[in-house]
Amino acid sequence: MAEQTEVDLINRDPNNLNDHVKVMFEDVLGEPEGAHSADCVWRNSYKCFNCGKSCCYKFLTYLCGILTALCWGCNFACITFEHIWCITPFLRVWAIYLGCMQKFLGQCYNCCVSPFCEACGMFFSNIRVVNSSG
Structure with missing residues (x-):
């Protein structure tokens, strides 16, 4: 497996793993016709939403991001180890x-069940159905 030498700082979700958390101001807040706040309130709410979301996310990543990534890395290392060495x-x-069991049960079937099924097949093969009207 080839390892990446550098991390892509532009496209950080190339596989679109987190499309479900792309939340924009317009996805959360919307004023219908007839219920508009003042333009300055709407404009500043937009700025506050984006700033709050960005600052809080950055703060949480500074606080927890590296340790969380380390924990997930260890978790996936344990899963890989478990699959390679245990599962x-x-x-x-x-x-x-199960291959041995399949051979054993196949022989038991051939010896015990097959003759019975063949006999039933021969018995029922002689039945003739005639459809008569009237």
Whole structure:
């Protein structure tokens, strides 16, 4: 797996993972016709919303971003370790055991159930249905 040498500082969500949290002022507040506040209130509300959202987000990322990223990195490292060293080998062992069980049950079916099914098939194959009117 090739690793990135530099982080993209322009497009920080290239896979659009967080499109659902793109919240703009117009997505939250809207004044219908006949219920307009003064223009200066609306204009300053717009500025306060964007400034508050931006400042709060930046503050939270400064406060928690690096440690949260470290925790998520460790979490995904543990998941990767678990899959490589525990789950995948276990699934391989399980597949081996189930392969043997499949052969065993297949032989039991061929010996015990198949003759019965063949006999029923022969019995029912001799039934003739005639459709007569009147």
